[in-house]
Amino acid sequence: MQKKALERIKLFREDPFNVLLNNHALMGEHKDKRSFNVTGDCRIMFYYVKENAVVFSDIGTHPELYK
Numbered sequence: 001m002q003k004k005a006l007e008r009i010k011l012f013r014e015d016p017f018n019v020l021l022n023n024h025a026l027m028g029e030h031k032d033k034r035s036f037n038v039t040g041d042c043r044i045m046f047y048y049v050k051e052n053a054v055v056f057s058d059i060g061t062h063p064e065l066y067k
Helices: 002-014
Strands: 034-037 042-050 053-061
Touching (some): 002 034, 002 042
Antiparallel strands (some): 034 042, 042 053
16 A cells, blocks of 8 residues: 555656546545545545645545545
8 A cells, every 4th residue: 555655646746636646625624635546445635835835644545534
């Protein structure tokens, strides 16, 4: 899983909106964050601190992140 996550982070750095990432805004208590796919069920949650700077805040499965 770590290797796949690093591959997706590299892809995110090259093109944050690459279709493979499914980068999308979140709602509810996570409304200020976004997430992208690592695998079918694993996500990386992040938020912007500047226009071109993000913080990866969480990684986990869909049920783990969106309880």
